[in-house]
Amino acid sequence: MRNFIGSRSISKISYFCPKSLTEALDFLDNCKENVKILAGGTDVIPAVRSGKLLLIDNINILDIKSIDELKHIVFEEEGLRIGATVTLSEVIESEIVKNNCPLLKKAIDQIGSMQIRNWATIGGNICNASPAADSAVSLLALDASLRLQSKGKSRLVPINEFFVGPGKTKLKSDELLTEIIIPKRNGNSTFIKLGRRNAFTLSLISIAVFVQMKDNVISDIKIALGAVAPTPIRAQNTEKILIGGKITEENLKTAVQTIKEEINPINDVRASSEYRRDMSGELLRKALINLFGI
Amino acid sequence: MQVPINTRINQRSYELEVDARTTLLDLLREKLDLKSVHRGCEEGECGACTVLLNGKPVCSCLVLSPQINGAEVLTVEGLMKDGNMHPLMKAFVENYAMQCGYCTPGMVMTSYYLINTWDDFTEEDIRKGLEGNLCRCTGYTNIIRAIREAKKYKDAGYWW
Numbered sequence A: 001m002r003n004f005i006g007s008r009s010i011s012k013i014s015y016f017c018p019k020s021l022t023e024a025l026d027f028l029d030n031c032k033e034n035v036k037i038l039a040g041g042t043d044v045i046p047a048v049r050s051g052k053l054l055l056i057d058n059i060n061i062l063d064i065k066s067i068d069e070l071k072h073i074v075f076e077e078e079g080l081r082i083g084a085t086v087t088l089s090e091v092i093e094s095e096i097v098k099n100n101c102p103l104l105k106k107a108i109d110q111i112g113s114m115q116i117r118n119w120a121t122i123g124g125n126i127c128n129a130s131p132a133a134d135s136a137v138s139l140l141a142l143d144a145s146l147r148l149q150s151k152g153k154s155r156l157v158p159i160n161e162f163f164v165g166p167g168k169t170k171l172k173s174d175e176l177l178t179e180i181i182i183p184k185r186n187g188n189s190t191f192i193k194l195g196r197r198n199a200f201t202l203s204l205i206s207i208a209v210f211v212q213m214k215d216n217v218i219s220d221i222k223i224a225l226g227a228v229a230p231t232p233i234r235a236q237n238t239e240k241i242l243i244g245g246k247i248t249e250e251n252l253k254t255a256v257q258t259i260k261e262e263i264n265p266i267n268d269v270r271a272s273s274e275y276r277r278d279m280s281g282e283l284l285r286k287a288l289i290n291l292f293g294i
Numbered sequence B: 001m002q003v004p005i006n007t008r009i010n011q012r013s014y015e016l017e018v019d020a021r022t023t024l025l026d027l028l029r030e031k032l033d034l035k036s037v038h039r040g041c042e043e044g045e046c047g048a049c050t051v052l053l054n055g056k057p058v059c060s061c062l063v064l065s066p067q068i069n070g071a072e073v074l075t076v077e078g079l080m081k082d083g084n085m086h087p088l089m090k091a092f093v094e095n096y097a098m099q100c101g102y103c104t105p106g107m108v109m110t111s112y113y114l115i116n117t118w119d120d121f122t123e124e125d126i127r128k129g130l131e132g133n134l135c136r137c138t139g140y141t142n143i144i145r146a147i148r149e150a151k152k153y154k155d156a157g158y159w160w
């Protein structure tokens, strides 16, 4: 029988599938560097097979999918809390998410195909740190925080500070992402994704906008983009231009110009950087027109 | 590393020792000889390897075999009853919903889930539902026709 790494064979792996969070954190504490955390595996398995991810011999695979403590979706004082191994389908189907966080539902609805969404987890989608992760884009606009736990410790990191580069995050080797917390805020939101075909996993560009109004002016706006920089990013210069004002022909133009200058898209097989730059501006225009009905 | 698992596959219980490096696709095809599960892209793009895991369609090429411990798996073989084709499979045959047939088992499993889940659906719903299943012979029209036919079978009580 073939092994899952295809032709790149590794002679040995250890597989550990704890039922409780404590066991998982103890395991991480003991093994440190020599661990690969696996949830759904929908990113890890193809990455290993294609050689993008090299697993060393005797790697410990820590499968966190059976840990019941990471499967909650609750709405309370703090806001909306979603466990790391909730699948993308469970997020979309949740009434709680639909009622309290339609932006997240809309973004996740457009990730991958149904088969992928049924197995991939929200925590996995974030930790994989793809520049194009649609869940991360919406969570940036929602100002979410991530709970990272290690043995006997727990810290909250704003998602805005979590991503370091493609595939790289602030997660330490003994830490596990356990839940995503989305603060309670009233406002309007929109999400637009540009991709080749719908079920294709990766976005060419995606944009999420969350806006709060007070006395007819924008009191706060968060604009997040995917696939235009090494990590999913917030367009903070553009946000600054829009906060405290109304949407007019004039500042719409300035905002579109600013966002194009602010991003740093790459050339790849899916699209050129110029195309991504221009389209980011257009997507912002479309998003704001959606939101403000102008 | 060999991992002991308990699982149910096509209504039968198994106690197995699986190599942790293998996928569910490998386990089903090579170890249990369930050849309806097709190996396509092996990266989650084509859906030829679709099976139902705890009632939901997943790409078996993206599931690590030890992960089905305690779970229930259904493949096209499990849709058969006493050697008879499932009404859904019949609808595929009657409507010529296959050319080379490579995508067919995956199409059948996804549409089995869709028909059982939705009370009613439009052509648009079917197209969206089948987004994760590619047919490189591009015979989508007949596949959609077959699914509509199958829905009629189900409504008439000819279904299991």
Ligand code: FES
Pocket (backbone or CB within 6 Å): B038, B039, B040, B041, B042, B043, B044, B045, B046, B047, B048, B049, B050, B059, B060, B061, B062
């Ligand atoms: S073989 Fe699994 S999706 Fe293509």
Ligand code: FES
Pocket (backbone or CB within 6 Å): B097, B098, B099, B100, B101, B102, B103, B104, B134, B135, B136, B137, B138, B139
């Ligand atoms: S019939 Fe040939 S791939 Fe679909």
